[in-house]
Amino acid sequence: MAKTSNKEKLDRVFSQYIRLRDMIGNSRTFQCISCGKIKPINQADCGHYINRQHMATRFSEMNCNAQCRSCNRFDEGNMQGYRRNLVWKHGENKVLLLESQKYETRKYTEFEYKALIEHYKKEVKMLLQEKGLEIKCLSQ
Numbered sequence: 001m002a003k004t005s006n007k008e009k010l011d012r013v014f015s016q017y018i019r020l021r022d023m024i025g026n027s028r029t030f031q032c033i034s035c036g037k038i039k040p041i042n043q044a045d046c047g048h049y050i051n052r053q054h055m056a057t058r059f060s061e062m063n064c065n066a067q068c069r070s071c072n073r074f075d076e077g078n079m080q081g082y083r084r085n086l087v088w089k090h091g092e093n094k095v096l097l098l099e100s101q102k103y104e105t106r107k108y109t110e111f112e113y114k115a116l117i118e119h120y121k122k123e124v125k126m127l128l129q130e131k132g133l134e135i136k137c138l139s140q
């Protein structure tokens, strides 16, 4: 089996962080960034507004939000709804700034990956403690 890269490890812990951040209290539910529906947290994906192939925004906390599976996987992200709610959360200017980062070149060093992995591991641990939950409340 291929060794898990630091990029993949960061994807995983970052996605856990985003979903726990967006959980409503400790209710094990979340509101989908695109369609606004309240759903169980084990049905949450970490949905990228700007596609994750773009490295400059791949690990942006603003660019990533809990999203329901039907929007993320079957409705190509439901982008109109996603943008509308991002503007509602952050304002038009910040969304435009985020969009302008799309084609920036961003390369992460292994050192940065490791530091970010450690950072988000701690955040996840804190959120789980705060909410009195275990990581298994999330899906893979």
Ligand SMILES: [Zn+2]
Binding pocket: 032, 033, 034, 035, 036, 037, 067, 068, 069, 070, 071, 072, 078
């Ligand atoms: Zn949705």
